[in-house]
Amino acid sequence: MQPPDLLKRYEDIRRTSVALAEPLSPEDCAAQSMPDASPVKWHLAHTSWFFETFVLAKAAPGYAPFDASYRFLFNSYYNSVGGQYTRSERGLLTRPDLETVLAFRRHVDGHVLACLKRGLDEELASVCELGLQHEQQHQELLLTDVKHLLGRNPAFPAYRPAPDAPSVRAEPLRWHSFPGGLEWIGYDGDGFCFDNERPRHRVFLADYQLASRPVTRGEYLEFVLDGGYERAGLWLSEGWSRVRESGWRHPLYWHERDGEWFEATLGGLRELDPDAPVCHVSHYEADAYARWAGARLPTEAEWETAAAKLSPEGNFAESGLLHPRGAGTPADAPGQMFGDVWEWTSSAYGAYPGFRPLSGGLGEYNGKFMSGQMVLRGGSCATPVSHIRPSYRNFFYPPDRWQFSGIRLALDG
Amino acid sequence: MQPPDLLKRYEDIRRTSVALAEPLSPEDCAAQSMPDASPVKWHLAHTSWFFETFVLAKAAPGYAPFDASYRFLFNSYYNSVGGQYTRSERGLLTRPDLETVLAFRRHVDGHVLACLKRGLDEELASVCELGLQHEQQHQELLLTDVKHLLGRNPAFPAYRPAPDAPSVRAEPLRWHSFPGGLEWIGYDGDGFCFDNERPRHRVFLADYQLASRPVTRGEYLEFVLDGGYERAGLWLSEGWSRVRESGWRHPLYWHERDGEWFEATLGGLRELDPDAPVCHVSHYEADAYARWAGARLPTEAEWETAAAKLSPEGNFAESGLLHPRGAGTPADAPGQMFGDVWEWTSSAYGAYPGFRPLSGGLGEYNGKFMSGQMVLRGGSCATPVSHIRPSYRNFFYPPDRWQFSGIRLALDG
């Protein structure tokens, strides 16, 4: 049985994706700035491909695909569905153009909405829900990918003007203590969650502490100015190799001009806000900063245990800022656990004990990436608020920097 | 003193460039399919940058650049002018968008036309002429680059519908004999030529023969079917390495489907025309084919001596075909020496004895590329007819295949 609000959520979420592309020209929507990023147009098409492939093919008998070649062109990585267009060349697909992709979306929307009006059985409704969660993930990627594209343009054009929302001055960092013991983590509600959040299971934690807020740009700048990028002893071996190979001297998007520091944002080039959480750092940088600060990164179990009682509120995509902001912190719990910046943990992304991937092609959604990546928690200023949960596990490779990824410090008990 | 027709030629040539972009969407004009190719939009901007930098800066005192950042963004390789945006990332410049680049063109055109109406001194008139020749070169590159982009799209979209112009059946290849002796090559007229065509000088040639027409697709297909790409002994060592590394089995843009051969053209995917000259072969392939055929490639001096008495007529860009075509061949001279396909020679591109590059920044135009490249002669179906001369020297690297490059066979006397 289809949940009552699925139709409305479908309309809202699909509309939001199109709205995100509106400030952009057809050229902006077509370019790909690195293999890890995709063109905006590709995000718009791929999310529609998802519904066509996994929902309409079953829910709408006799459904004729909008264009048979899209099955190949807009498949991301589902080997069980078939071959895929070369990932690093998505920016060469000048055809179909943006208008055609938008027509593809309308075509898919018409058919899915018809299905939703008729009503989907439970299995298909849950695939449709997965499609919406998937689309929300791509909304965030669309923003981080277009930030990367515009951030490589020497003129640093703005994606759209940023609303005026001044930071609150960052309070000195405090520590919150958490007693160790046997804890449950993983999702156990009756709403949506990804397969990688299950099964809920017990973990044993030693006593630990979490910082009252994420590390700020101002604090991170001290690390930079203290020679943080020149001291091998602060870094993991892989991280140090990367620093030297890539010439990293500071987070992605930072620019120093005559001793003043700026950063490229979705609102254009701005002065660095010292009170806002630092972001666009790799796991290596987060780890090195923590070592420099005499602390460490939290495990994902520590993070989730601390976050479990908090509700996901904060600076999410809906604020329209699309940028982290300094905020006041509550006295009784770590602040800014949700929104603003994803928080790197010290946990490698892997299967929970007893993990079972989804069946069929969708089994490729999460499980096959459980190698080489690190878990991030809490969502960012580019994440839709309805998309996040305390048990939500995001994952990226240690050197990745183009997400809104920041740092929460932890200490042993 | 400015030549009388310079103003009219300026208007015609500049208009032609814009017209070439008209069949294309903004996305088509922005993408870059490989480092050697440039986006259409970049060609349109760079050719305007040329006039702004080398003509307006001197001819129009007080001239304000359309946008100061373009000096950097649209400089191709002129180190003496300043730094350059990374060549391989031209496809990331989604801003300025196509409209803005067209406005840049109109801005430059207005100022140049005003100068031309006032009259330019001889030196600046000759720089302006060079700018027009430069623009014609980029018209050809615009076409070959967009062919490459569309040719990598799995749907093989057409740049524009091709006119109906059937090939004439290729006659059997005959040989034309040329007696050896001391010959003059290089330009000695009073029209325009590039610095690399001078000075006119003497060369000694042994007796030689040239084929009556370029090698056809049908003939080249025989080489393919005879295992030409699997026999090391036919190839230069570098060529054989490249064949194995790149997996070459036939010319660029050819596709075999169930034993039938097709090729991607600017008019979309078509059946291979066996009577038309083969093109999109590298120097390595041209050389290997010649060895297989018991012949060799001509030197540029042999080619020019044979072409010197012929006038440049043939299938050039103005025909609108944008594709080589089989044609009848005259009895008394090699046919299709001009147009259809550039003909690889066996001559490495280098300085003529006594060569002097242009002075100033324009000295970087030709001279600094005199290493590692091979000379091609005669122009192609994408070359403007007014751009070509018997003494014209084009040059590309031996593995390059995305130009309309074909094969003329030669024999010792």
Add this chain to the structure above:
Amino acid sequence: MQPPDLLKRYEDIRRTSVALAEPLSPEDCAAQSMPDASPVKWHLAHTSWFFETFVLAKAAPGYAPFDASYRFLFNSYYNSVGGQYTRSERGLLTRPDLETVLAFRRHVDGHVLACLKRGLDEELASVCELGLQHEQQHQELLLTDVKHLLGRNPAFPAYRPAPDAPSVRAEPLRWHSFPGGLEWIGYDGDGFCFDNERPRHRVFLADYQLASRPVTRGEYLEFVLDGGYERAGLWLSEGWSRVRESGWRHPLYWHERDGEWFEATLGGLRELDPDAPVCHVSHYEADAYARWAGARLPTEAEWETAAAKLSPEGNFAESGLLHPRGAGTPADAPGQMFGDVWEWTSSAYGAYPGFRPLSGGLGEYNGKFMSGQMVLRGGSCATPVSHIRPSYRNFFYPPDRWQFSGIRLALDG
């Protein structure tokens, strides 16, 4: 206070390293077959550098280094000690030659033995012990590196003739059940352990099962013949990419000739022994095999809990086989947990809760590699038996195959 047997152990272990090089020519000892491997000669020198740098510099006042340039040449990765010769070019160090390196060893041995006879304080004695453990690690690497070198020689020369030691026929695989609950892992004895085995701490385990023996070559061959290397759905995404890029079709050192299977061993090329544990598989292959078999890899906590009561006995380096061998399995516990092959776990290599690296330069020994690698357990046929413990954590990158790395299957309880 120096432990009573330290002097004797020093003499034994140092002598063993030299003995391992004896079957080899100077050329064999000098070559480097890939950046991950080091020349035998380099292993002999680096292990001596370790004593010179970390023991003699403090324990022998006025000690004159054998050659001042060795501080740089034979430093592996200790940034706090100074710069390092380029790792991938160790094979270019034809000087110092083997004789000189052996003289360096004797020089160092003379001085260390003098110190040991005088007696070292507790701290230096523990550094000396670490140096011996370090040397044992390099003994194993020396063997795996020379296996790699000789295994790339088309003649597959033997390192030394292998003793005659036939396999026992592998019994059908059975499962041993382990009840879940709160368990302690990590070292808590009073002997030597590495910093990464501490602190001992509690983990919560769900019920699980372990296979009665490692996966055999015969079983793995079934996976190969069943198209295991052609079915994307069996692989982690990174693993599948690697399979395609590297053309993997079977474990390292396997060779198929006319339907018969052989493998290159330290005793030369031999027929594949179907009863012996499979080895030289990457983590990706171990994971894919487990998925194909309907099982999974164990976590390191599961492995250690099961191994904690067993004593490290089995086919270690001292057997002289230098090759895994099929063996009978006990009824009441998993067999071959120690020796034969290292067993890949599903655990990413990371810090135990409360981990503290060693102080000073030796802090770089283990901690800085806690990123991107996976834990292996149990030792191999190339590990000295005195070097292993149930809590011992080895670690390599997921694609690494040149160690004696094999597969132990696990199941949820």
Add this chain to the structure above:
Amino acid sequence: MQPPDLLKRYEDIRRTSVALAEPLSPEDCAAQSMPDASPVKWHLAHTSWFFETFVLAKAAPGYAPFDASYRFLFNSYYNSVGGQYTRSERGLLTRPDLETVLAFRRHVDGHVLACLKRGLDEELASVCELGLQHEQQHQELLLTDVKHLLGRNPAFPAYRPAPDAPSVRAEPLRWHSFPGGLEWIGYDGDGFCFDNERPRHRVFLADYQLASRPVTRGEYLEFVLDGGYERAGLWLSEGWSRVRESGWRHPLYWHERDGEWFEATLGGLRELDPDAPVCHVSHYEADAYARWAGARLPTEAEWETAAAKLSPEGNFAESGLLHPRGAGTPADAPGQMFGDVWEWTSSAYGAYPGFRPLSGGLGEYNGKFMSGQMVLRGGSCATPVSHIRPSYRNFFYPPDRWQFSGIRLALDG
């Protein structure tokens, strides 16, 4: 009919190769410092493979190869003979060891000498002569390759002590004029020459001048200190790219320490001799230096015409210096045209008009490399004097620097 001195020359030249390896350890003879260089041991084996493959296989019926696997292992690039061991991995062939390779040489020598004593027919005698010329080429490569290997060792070990042979102070550079006209180049004697020196043919030259001696180290240092490596305008486009990618700041083997200049030589690290000809420069550097000096490089026809009347005398391998040396220059002709340093010309390496490669497998000797390389003339201090002729054409790629390659300047008439 076999020339009378062939047997003696065989003995001398084969003995010389072995003598060149005598100062070296087995390790020195086995290592490969870059893909372009080969191990000394490989040179010793490959030159014997040549005689086994091209002489003994025909001249000694029933000849049993020393080891059948050598046909593959020591084939350099003769596809018509069969496959080849990977070029870049020659340093991994620790077996066969040096002793075995020397035994291979003795085996081959015994059989070839027996043939020579019986007498070879004209065709086989000429192949045998080619084998000796080939061996002399590898003697030079052996020296330049071992120089490269030892030059990468931080200790700069000497290949052997250099004899004491002080330079003569370099006289100021003068110019020698040569009148233009129709000249003959290419070999026309009745001795040995390579196929690429034929056929002798006419070329037309304009008036030109050649420098009285090669450019010295002192003169080249002025170019370095004048910012030669920082001024794009002095360089070919490819050369400038290479300078930036490779970080070139001076010739290979130069080292600056506190303002003093040294160079690694086959006799170890020495102070730079300002009077000796500069060497170990690429074609790009030679070309840039010439531009800086207001001159150009000669064509190979200009060089040969000037050299044709001179006899090859100078500082060749037989002097034992293995290093260029400043020398007095004659008044009436350019000095040091032979020996000391190979002189880069401005001529791309290609076929002479009417060129015919040798028949059979030996046709791969020279012809297939006629792409992408530049001609050098005159021999070097590592070339055997009996190996050189005015018509001799050596060829390397423009970025190559590990040969004794230097600069002779030229001017237009």
